Amino acid sequence: MEYNSKQIEILNISLKLFAEKGFDGTSIRDIAKAADINVAMISYYFGSKEKLLEAIVINRVSGFSMILENLQTEEISPVEKIKKFVALYITRLFQNKDFYQIVHFEIVNQKRACDFSAFSEIKKKNLLLLENIIAEGQKANVFKSISNPHLIPAIIIGTFSQVYNNKKFYYELLNLKNEKEFENYIANDFKEEITNVVLGMLIK
Amino acid sequence: MEYNSKQIEILNISLKLFAEKGFDGTSIRDIAKAADINVAMISYYFGSKEKLLEAIVINRVSGFSMILENLQTEEISPVEKIKKFVALYITRLFQNKDFYQIVHFEIVNQKRACDFSAFSEIKKKNLLLLENIIAEGQKANVFKSISNPHLIPAIIIGTFSQVYNNKKFYYELLNLKNEKEFENYIANDFKEEITNVVLGMLIK
DNA sequence: GACAAAATTAAACAAACGTTTAATTTAAAC
DNA sequence: GTTTAAATTAAACGTTTGTTTAATTTTGTC
Numbered sequence: 001m002e003y004n005s006k007q008i009e010i011l012n013i014s015l016k017l018f019a020e021k022g023f024d025g026t027s028i029r030d031i032a033k034a035a036d037i038n039v040a041m042i043s044y045y046f047g048s049k050e051k052l053l054e055a056i057v058i059n060r061v062s063g064f065s066m067i068l069e070n071l072q073t074e075e076i077s078p079v080e081k082i083k084k085f086v087a088l089y090i091t092r093l094f095q096n097k098d099f100y101q102i103v104h105f106e107i108v109n110q111k112r113a114c115d116f117s118a119f120s121e122i123k124k125k126n127l128l129l130l131e132n133i134i135a136e137g138q139k140a141n142v143f144k145s146i147s148n149p150h151l152i153p154a155i156i157i158g159t160f161s162q163v164y165n166n167k168k169f170y171y172e173l174l175n176l177k178n179e180k181e182f183e184n185y186i187a188n189d190f191k192e193e194i195t196n197v198v199l200g201m202l203i204k
Numbered sequence: 205m206e207y208n209s210k211q212i213e214i215l216n217i218s219l220k221l222f223a224e225k226g227f228d229g230t231s232i233r234d235i236a237k238a239a240d241i242n243v244a245m246i247s248y249y250f251g252s253k254e255k256l257l258e259a260i261v262i263n264r265v266s267g268f269s270m271i272l273e274n275l276q277t278e279e280i281s282p283v284e285k286i287k288k289f290v291a292l293y294i295t296r297l298f299q300n301k302d303f304y305q306i307v308h309f310e311i312v313n314q315k316r317a318c319d320f321s322a323f324s325e326i327k328k329k330n331l332l333l334l335e336n337i338i339a340e341g342q343k344a345n346v347f348k349s350i351s352n353p354h355l356i357p358a359i360i361i362g363t364f365s366q367v368y369n370n371k372k373f374y375y376e377l378l379n380l381k382n383e384k385e386f387e388n389y390i391a392n393d394f395k396e397e398i399t400n401v402v403l404g405m406l407i408k
Numbered sequence: 409g410a411c412a413a414a415a416t417t418a419a420a421c422a423a424a425c426g427t428t429t430a431a432t433t434t435a436a437a438c
Numbered sequence: 439g440t441t442t443a444a445a446t447t448a449a450a451c452g453t454t455t456g457t458t459t460a461a462t463t464t465t466g467t468c
Contacts, residue, residue, distance in 0.1 A: 162365075
């Protein structure tokens with residue numbers, strides 16, 4: 001699908017509003033006002049409010065880069081691969097936090113007939129990639145055999161959202177002053193700590 | 205606040221519906237139909253839809269038992285305390301999953317002027333308790349010094365919600381057939397694995 | 409059984425919702 | 439400059455929303 005700049009602006013603004021106030025909590029008029037367009041333009045461009053949500057999903061998922069997927073072929077040690085896996089995962093989470101927020105709600109919700117199969121496919125691919133890295137590490141005798149590789153993405157995503165959604169609490173706790181400092185915390189300390197947790201689960 | 209059985213039923217049914225479909229996605233008429241009462245009864249009993257949400261929050265938080273808090277005084281080793289801490293935490297999460305779902309959304313949302321201070325207080329108390337157990341373990345020379353005790357509740361809550369909200373995915377992955385089997389997985393394997401992750405972060 | 413208070417009802421309320429209409433403006437093509 | 443299609447608008451559409459009203463039924467008390 002090809003979108004003009006106005007359509008892309010609508011997509012981005014409604015992504016932000018849906019993440020902030022929820023799909024049901026955001027009205028067409030909210031979006032129109034924020035995007036400085038007429039309410040009719042949303043139906044005109046996307047058909048309906050639900051189809052706008054679908055457009056957001058397709059638009060975002062198709063934009064997910066293949067960086068993670070290319071990790072497999074890199075010639076680095078399994079430990080380094082895990083480190084990179086976690087780092088890339090967290091970066092992607094941070095960059096798409098609004099989108100993950102919406103997806104999270106919609107998957108729980110089941111109210112809308114929204115198709116997340118493309119999203120699920122990516123998750124399955126990521127899990128497969130992770131399992132391969134772990135198998136590689138076991139062959140090299142540096143990783144132990146674990147029964148729960150699927151818990152690793154759950155820990156990364158879950159802990160990240162938990163921290164992000166309680167931003168206020170962590171601002172106080174970690175003496176963070178603004179969004180930039182929070183981003184730094186995620187990109188440095190948080191990333192390192194989660195990496196250690198994951199490696200702790202794997203290394204012999 | 206004293207509630208009669210009809211009021212408690214409304215509280216429970218709207219808790220379930222708000223968790224399933226969101227606050228904005230649930231209408232007064234949805235609740236009235238599910239609880240088999242007239243729409244006017246909700247305003248009559250609780251004042252408004254928002255005040256109903258507040259009543260749910262107060263009702264639930266006040267019901268949180270003191271079991272976790274009493275852990276401090278038990279005469280068991282720090283390692284055993286951590287095991288019990290994680291186990292109790294996960295049990296509480298599972299028993300109140302609908303409530304956590306709502307709180308999670310409302311905290312992110314900021315749309316409603318809902319008071320979660322009592323909830324935050326409990327979280328702070330839990331974190332303090334955890335820090336005390338860790339300090340105890342460090343004194344006994346079994347725990348290392350860690351900079352991030354706050355990440356432990358985030359890991360427990362985050363991973364749990366991540367797994368619970370992707371139930372379908374995990375049903376397939378773990379060959380679970382029904383809610384009962386899922387509950388068993390949480391109460392056994394999941395609990396054990398998360399305990400190991402947490403202990404892995406702490407033990408020397 | 410008469411009375412007062414509480415519970416419950418159907419109906420109505422105004423406001424907000426997503427969507428559609430029909431008219432107007434803008435842009436592009438010749 | 440005229441023509442044609444696309445973009446944009448204000449207004450209206452029928453529903454649904456949360457809430458209130460006023461009437462009715464139920465309940466408890468003497």
